[in-house]
Amino acid sequence: MRIVILLTTLTGFVLTEDPSCTPSKIWLDVVIVIDTSVGMSNAGVTQVLADISSVFGETIIAQGEGEHSRVAVVTYDSKAEVRHSLTDFKSTEEMMEAIWDIPCSSETVSNLKAYDKGCKPHGVTSPVVLA
Structure with a gap:
């Protein structure tokens, strides 16, 4: 169920006709929030x-000045x-x-x-993707 939300949300960015929304041209701060509880299972x-x-994979992830995205990863149980x-x-790789x-x-x-308690003190305030 949760992965469907992830793919539906991000597919909208990838499949758009606007060339400025191709993965290599998107410049965002993205917080990926992942449920890692037992209910997800190792396979999940x-x-x-x-x-x-x-x-x-095609998003340019980097730091400093320029046209790139930054990504944070938060897990929760x-x-x-x-x-x-x-x-x-420092890079997509x-x-x-x-x-x-x-x-x-x-x-x-x-x-x-738990996200509110564990992440906001670290400056991570707005998750974009929920997986």
Whole structure:
């Protein structure tokens, strides 16, 4: 169910006729929020990570001045954890490698409200993608 929201949301950006919305020309700060609770299962988390790789593979991710996007990754189960802040990834390749280190947790609770407590103090305030 949750992955459908991810793909539906991002497909709208990719399939548009406006050339300024092609992945390599989108300049956004994106926060990816991933449920890693037991309910997602290892296979479910792996599928979400594969979908994230597909969607963001052509997006230019970088830091500093210029035309690029920045990506943060937050995981949650009973609590939220900022895995990667907006300033962590220096390249698309670096992000593609790092996301595969995100495991499924052993927590049985999936509490999206934990996002407010765990992320806002770190400056991560507006998730764009919910997976």
